[in-house]
Amino acid sequence: MSLIEMSLSASLFILVVVCFRPLLLHRIPKMTFILLWGVALLRLLVPVSFHSPFSIFTAVNDLGRMFTLQGNIPSTPSSPVTNGETVTLPFITERMVTPNGPLEPSATLSPFMPVWLVGFTLCALSIIIPHLRCRKHYRSSLPIKSDFVQKWQQSNPLWRKVQVRQSDLILAPLTYGVFRPVILLPKHIDYTDTEQLRFILAHEYTHIHRFDTLKKWLLAASLCIHWFNPFVWVMYILANRDIELSCDEKVIRTFGESTKPAYARTLVHMEVKKSGLSSMVSYFSKSPIEERIISIMKIKKVSIATMLLAIAIVTGTVTVFATSALDKKEVASDDKPVAEEAPALYQGESSTALMPIDLTFNRSDVPQLMDQLHASKYRAVYVDNEMVLRITNDNSIQIRKNNGAGWKKYDTDRVDAKDFANWLFKNDPIPGYSMKELQSRLANGAEVKHIAFENGKEMYVIIDSSGVQIELVQPQKIAAVLIDGQRMMITSERHPYVISEQMLKSFYDLLISSDILTKNQAEQDYSKRIQFLKEDDTIFTVTN
Numbered sequence: 001m002s003l004i005e006m007s008l009s010a011s012l013f014i015l016v017v018v019c020f021r022p023l024l025l026h027r028i029p030k031m032t033f034i035l036l037w038g039v040a041l042l043r044l045l046v047p048v049s050f051h052s053p054f055s056i057f058t059a060v061n062d063l064g065r066m067f068t069l070q071g072n073i074p075s076t077p078s079s080p081v082t083n084g085e086t087v088t089l090p091f092i093t094e095r096m097v098t099p100n101g102p103l104e105p106s107a108t109l110s111p112f113m114p115v116w117l118v119g120f121t122l123c124a125l126s127i128i129i130p131h132l133r134c135r136k137h138y139r140s141s142l143p144i145k146s147d148f149v150q151k152w153q154q155s156n157p158l159w160r161k162v163q164v165r166q167s168d169l170i171l172a173p174l175t176y177g178v179f180r181p182v183i184l185l186p187k188h189i190d191y192t193d194t195e196q197l198r199f200i201l202a203h204e205y206t207h208i209h210r211f212d213t214l215k216k217w218l219l220a221a222s223l224c225i226h227w228f229n230p231f232v233w234v235m236y237i238l239a240n241r242d243i244e245l246s247c248d249e250k251v252i253r254t255f256g257e258s259t260k261p262a263y264a265r266t267l268v269h270m271e272v273k274k275s276g277l278s279s280m281v282s283y284f285s286k287s288p289i290e291e292r293i294i295s296i297m298k299i300k301k302v303s304i305a306t307m308l309l310a311i312a313i314v315t316g317t318v319t320v321f322a323t324s325a326l327d328k329k330e331v332a333s334d335d336k337p338v339a340e341e342a343p344a345l346y347q348g349e350s351s352t353a354l355m356p357i358d359l360t361f362n363r364s365d366v367p368q369l370m371d372q373l374h375a376s377k378y379r380a381v382y383v384d385n386e387m388v389l390r391i392t393n394d395n396s397i398q399i400r401k402n403n404g405a406g407w408k409k410y411d412t413d414r415v416d417a418k419d420f421a422n423w424l425f426k427n428d429p430i431p432g433y434s435m436k437e438l439q440s441r442l443a444n445g446a447e448v449k450h451i452a453f454e455n456g457k458e459m460y461v462i463i464d465s466s467g468v469q470i471e472l473v474q475p476q477k478i479a480a481v482l483i484d485g486q487r488m489m490i491t492s493e494r495h496p497y498v499i500s501e502q503m504l505k506s507f508y509d510l511l512i513s514s515d516i517l518t519k520n521q522a523e524q525d526y527s528k529r530i531q532f533l534k535e536d537d538t539i540f541t542v543t544n
Contacts, residue, residue, distance in 0.1 A: 003116070010043035011231040013321045018234060020313065026298040028310040030246035035314055037239040039322050044222040044232065052323035060325070116228065123224040138176065141167040141184055148194050152201050162208060172270055173200050181208045199266045202254060206247045215243060241288070245295050252299050264293050359540060361488040369517070369525055373485055376516045379468040380484035383507040390514055395463050397451065412449040412461070417442045420460060424471065438462065438469060481507040490540070497540045504529060
C-alpha cells in the first residue's frame with residue numbers, strides 16, 4: 001500500500017471512531033477506544049492490509065463493478081475462434097478503446113515526495129526539539145525522600161525499575177521514559193496528603209503499566225508521517241485524551257466508586273495552566289478538566305451487556321472499516337478464466353485498437369521450437385519490421401535495430417507487479433495466454449520490466465523462475481513474431497491481416513544465429529508454419 005492509500009483508508013476508520021466517541025464514551029469501558037485508536041495506528045503505520053468480504057470497500061467496489069458492467073457490456077458477445085491447432089482472437093478489437101496511458105514505472109519519483117518530506121521534517125522537529133529541551137530539565141530533578149512513596153513502590157512492583165523524583169520546574173505530575181520510566185512530581189505538592197499522593201501514583205503507575213508513553217510516541221510518529229491528513233490530527237488529540245480517561249477509569253475501579261469525589265477534587269487541585277513541556281510524557285492533568293471530571297462521575301460497574309457491546313463495536317468497526325476490499329481480480333478460485341469476470345474493453349476515449357489481432361501457437365503446437373529455446377541460453381526472442389530482441393538467461397535484454405550486426409543491452413524500468421496485474425486485466429483480458437496463470441505468477445512475486453520504444457511501442461516483460469512472458473503494446477500495429485517460452489505468437493496489422501514470408505524468415509534466422517535451432521531444424525519449422533498459414537488459416541494472408 002502507498003502512503004496515500006494508507007492515509008485514506010485510515011481516515012474513514014478514524015471518522016467512524018470520532019462519530020462513535022460522543023455517543024458511547026460514558027457507556028462502554030474507555031479501553032474500547034484505546035483499542036480502536038490502536039487499529040487506526042496500524043492502518044497508518046503498517047503498509048499491510050487484510051481483505052474481507054464484509055469490508056465497506058468491498059461493497060463499494062461491488063457497486064462500482066455492477067454499474068460499470070451494466071454500462072460497458074457489448075451488445076454482441078465475442079469469443080476466441082478455434083481453428084485446427086491454432087487459436088485466433090476474434091474481432092473483439094473493434095470495440096476496444098485506447099487506455100488513458102501506459103502503466104507508469106514504479107521508479108518514477110512522485111512530485112508529492114519533496115513536499116511530504118518538508119512537512120515530515122518540520123512536524124518531527126516541532127515534537128523532538130521541545131522534548132529534548134524538557135529532558136534536559138528533567139535531569140536536574142531530585143529523588144523524593146518519602147516513606148509513603150517508598151512503601152507504595154514496594155507494594156506495587158513492576159518488571160521495569162521506576163524512579164519517583166521531584167522538580168520545581170514543572171507544575172503537574174508527569175511520567176516519561178519507556179523502558180526506564182520516571183515519575184516526576186512537582187515540588188509544591190503536599191507530600192503529607194497521602195490520599196492525594198496515592199491517587200497520583202496510581203494514575204502514573206497505570207500509564208507505566210500500559211506503556212502509554214510508547215503509545216504517545218507512536219501517535220506522534222503517525223502525525224509526522226501523515227501530517228497532511230486532518231483526520232490524523234483529530235485522532236492525535238482524541239487518542240491522547242482517551243489515554244488519560246482510561247487511566248482515570250482504572251484508578252476509580254481500583255479504589256472503588258466511593259473515591260470518585262475525592263479523585264475529582266485531586267484532579268481539580270492539580271489543574272493548572274499548561275506548562276509548555278513536551279507532549280511525549282504522560283501528564284496527570286493533560287486532558288481538558290471538564291471532560292475528565294464528567295467521565296469520572298459517570299463511571300459505572302461493567303456489566304456483561306456492556307462488555308458484549310464493547311466487543312461487538314470493536315469487532316464490527318474493525319471488520320467493516322479497517323479491512324480492505326476483497327480483490328476479485330486476483331487468481332480465481334474456479335476454473336473460469338479471469339477475463340470472463342469483466343468485459344474485454346479498454347477504458348478511455350474511443351480510438352483504434354491497441355492490441356492487434358494475433359495468431360497464437362501453444363507449446364503443444366511447437367514442441368521442438370519450445371524445447372530448443374529452453375535448452376539455449378535465451379528465454380525469449382522477438383522480431384518486427386524495425387528490430388530484433390532477445391532475452392538471455394540472466395534476464396538481460398539485448399536489441400539489434402535496422403538489420404545491424406551489433407547487439408545493445410537495453411535499460412528497463414521496474415514496474416509494480418500488482419499495478420501491472422490490474423492494468424493488464426483492464427487493457428488486455430485475452431492476451432494470447434492464460435490470464436489466470438499470469439495473475440497467479442504476478443501475485444507470487446514475478447518481476448515486471450518495462451521498455452518504451454519509439455512511436456509509442458512498448459513491451460512489458462514478466463519474469464520469474466517458471467519462465468518469461470512478454471506483453472506487447474503496439475499502437476501502430478506493427479507486425480511481429482515472438483516466442484517467449486510459453487507460446488509462439490504472430491501479430492499482424494489490422495485489415496488486411498498480413499504476415500510476410502520475409503519477416504517469418506528473419507525470425508528463423510534469429511533462431512539460427514542465437515543457437516536455438518540448427519539451419520535444418522529452422523527450415524523444417526519455417527516450412528511447416530508457412531504451409532499452415534497459406535493453406536489452413538482463414539484469417540491471415542501471407543505475402544512475399
